[in-house]
Amino acid sequence: MYGNDFSAPDDPPGGGLLGEVEAAEAALREAAARARRSGAAPGEDLDAYFADVIEADQKIEPRDWMPDDYRRTLIRQIAQHAHSEIIGMQPEGNWISRAPSLKRKAILLAKVQDEAGHGLYLYAAAETLGIDRDELVELLLSGRQKYSSIFNYPTLTWADVGAIGWLVDGAAIVNQVPLCRCSYGPYARAMIRVCKEESFHQRQGYEILHTLAHGTEGQKAMAQDAVDRWWYPSLAMFGPPDADSTHSAKSMAWKIKRFSNDELRQRFVDMCVGQAEVLGLTLPDPDLRWNDERQAYDYTQPDYDELMQVIKGNGPCNRQRMEHRRRAHTEGAWVREAAAAYAAKRAEKKEKVAA
Amino acid sequence: MSKETSPLWEVFVRARRGLSHTHVGSLHAPDAELALRNARDVYTRRQEGVSIWVVPASAITASSPDEKDAFFDPAADKVYRHPTFYEVPDGVAHL
Numbered sequence: 001m002y003g004n005d006f007s008a009p010d011d012p013p014g015g016g017l018l019g020e021v022e023a024a025e026a027a028l029r030e031a032a033a034r035a036r037r038s039g040a041a042p043g044e045d046l047d048a049y050f051a052d053v054i055e056a057d058q059k060i061e062p063r064d065w066m067p068d069d070y071r072r073t074l075i076r077q078i079a080q081h082a083h084s085e086i087i088g089m090q091p092e093g094n095w096i097s098r099a100p101s102l103k104r105k106a107i108l109l110a111k112v113q114d115e116a117g118h119g120l121y122l123y124a125a126a127e128t129l130g131i132d133r134d135e136l137v138e139l140l141l142s143g144r145q146k147y148s149s150i151f152n153y154p155t156l157t158w159a160d161v162g163a164i165g166w167l168v169d170g171a172a173i174v175n176q177v178p179l180c181r182c183s184y185g186p187y188a189r190a191m192i193r194v195c196k197e198e199s200f201h202q203r204q205g206y207e208i209l210h211t212l213a214h215g216t217e218g219q220k221a222m223a224q225d226a227v228d229r230w231w232y233p234s235l236a237m238f239g240p241p242d243a244d245s246t247h248s249a250k251s252m253a254w255k256i257k258r259f260s261n262d263e264l265r266q267r268f269v270d271m272c273v274g275q276a277e278v279l280g281l282t283l284p285d286p287d288l289r290w291n292d293e294r295q296a297y298d299y300t301q302p303d304y305d306e307l308m309q310v311i312k313g314n315g316p317c318n319r320q321r322m323e324h325r326r327r328a329h330t331e332g333a334w335v336r337e338a339a340a341a342y343a344a345k346r347a348e349k350k351e352k353v354a355a
Numbered sequence: 356m357s358k359e360t361s362p363l364w365e366v367f368v369r370a371r372r373g374l375s376h377t378h379v380g381s382l383h384a385p386d387a388e389l390a391l392r393n394a395r396d397v398y399t400r401r402q403e404g405v406s407i408w409v410v411p412a413s414a415i416t417a418s419s420p421d422e423k424d425a426f427f428d429p430a431a432d433k434v435y436r437h438p439t440f441y442e443v444p445d446g447v448a449h450l
Contacts, residue, residue: 063420113400120397124381133360133383190380197401336385340361343386 017173021195024180028188031057054255059185062128070254074184075129076145077256082122083140084148087321089115091155092164100158104208108161111201118194125186141326149307150237152315159212159219159226165205167227167234167272173198174268175238178258187256206275213279220280227276228284236302238265244304269299361385363412366394368404376408384409 046065053060060066089112096112099105123136139145150168155161176198179191212223239245239261251257259267269288276283291298309315361383367376379398384390390409399407418426434440443450 061420063417065420110400113396117397117400120382121380127363127381137360186380336361339385339389343361343389346386 017177018196018199020177021180021192024177024188025192027057027181028059028192032059054183057181057183057255059188060183061185069250070256071129073251073254073256074187075126075131077251078122078126078129078187079131079136079139079145080147082119082126082136083145084151085115085119085122086140087147087151087325090321090324091151091153091317092161094155095158095161098158099161107204111165111204114197114201118197121190121193122187125184125190128186137329141322141329143313143322146311148237149310149315150233151321152310152317153229153233154317156229157222157226159209159222160230162205162208162212162223163226163230165201165203166209166275167205167230168237169198169201169205170272171234171237171268173202174264174271178264181255181258183255206279209279209281213281223279224281227281231284232302235265235268235299236304236307238262238268240304240307241301266296269297273297364390364394364409365412365415366390366398367408367410368394368398369406370404372405376406379403381412 047067050060050064050066050070053064060070092108092115093112096105096108099108123133126136127133136145140147150171155164173195176191176195180188180195182188182191209223209227212219214220242248242260242262245261248257248260252260272283273288285300288297288299290296310318313319362385363381364384364387365381366379368379369376382390382393382397384393387409391407394407394409398404430436
């Protein structure tokens with residue numbers, strides 16, 4: 001069923017984050033069917049037409065006219081998002097060969113493969129804006145475009161794989177679910193796919209931690225240690241506080257972004273508290289407590305100076321991550337060349353047969 | 356910059372028998388056969404399809420968004436093409 005009953009954010013159909021993704025999908029179909037208010041013709045006043053489509057919560061599609069700045073903002077954001085998925089394979093890839101059982105290994109492989117898939121959905125979405133893949137790859141390899149700073153932290157133990165799934169993927173989902181309603185069609189559609197798949201990632205991480213937390217003393221300590229190390233970096237994933245966020249206002253007006261960094265961070269904290277209790281693990285924040293007035297948890301902000309340092313390239317693993325990606329790209333060159341040569345040879349043969 | 360990337364392909368997936376192929380996204384591949392394999396790995400990891408089409412993006416001719424209104428105008432004033440245009444007298448069945 002879909003109609004007007006999906007807009008209440010507290011009570012999405014199906015419940016939870018997956019329900020919100022479904023609601024976004026339904027809203028997308030609904031908005032497409034709705035008439036625009038002023039009905040400005042696309043050919044007459046480009047700005048007015050663009051504003052009209054955004055106002056009606058409809059989607060901007062690749063060949064529509066759009067302001068240059070909208071295009072640039074989207075390219076930057078989608079590319080950075082794609083790069084993050086690609087670099088994000090490394091911290092967990094580190095544990096594939098050492099996963100504690102065949103089942104865990106198969107799951108982790110599937111998850112890392114998903115991250116590659118997410119990177120590809122997003123590169124494809126970015127390319128609809130007129131930038132090509134070579135350029136995007138080059139922007140990442142040369143360091144001119146960034147990826148999420150969270151992937152510059154190391155995965156020291158198996159429990160880190162659990163903590164990444166629960167906290168890092170959890171934070172990513174909170175960030176990304178509103179992007180399913182982004183005003184740019186290809187990005188919104190890619191995010192719907194990504195979010196549906198991410199929810200498996202988050203649950204598998206939570207399950208790893210739950211198993212460890214209910215195992216031996218040593219296993220529980222390992223789980224707690226991982227949570228201690230990943231909590232604040234995960235909070236920092238939402239970006240600088242609203243007051244210092246440079247891109248936010250315009251992105252909100254264009255409906256690329258729907259909620260501020262601080263709103264999303266708060267939503268994440270409020271979700272995690274109960275989940276940590278069920279795990280029997282402690283979030284490493286002595287000032288974390290319920291605020292009855294705000295109907296939300298008070299919490300300690302992450303260290304934003306550290307975030308800026310990591311973004312600048314001084315995190316624990318920045319160099320290692322980039323070196324690895326450059327090496328993988330260089331060492332994979334022969335595969336691309338061989339595939340291209342094979343395709344050319346076959347095309348030639350076909351031509352001869354035809355002639 | 357040297358052109359390293361292979362051509363762009365648009366991917367269409369039939370989710371189940373009885374449904375038509377739907378556009379799901381695009382990918383790069385050197386030839387059609389690899390495009391199909393890549394499409395399987397990128398777009399159907401969770402049994403999202405029973406059939407895949409890949410089409411070179413360069414082979415698609417699209418209507419121009421700038422002419423959207425003029426292009427589709429001819430259909431706008433022909434309400435009589437819809438069954439709801441006609442008045443059906445009371446008591447008529449099977450119409």
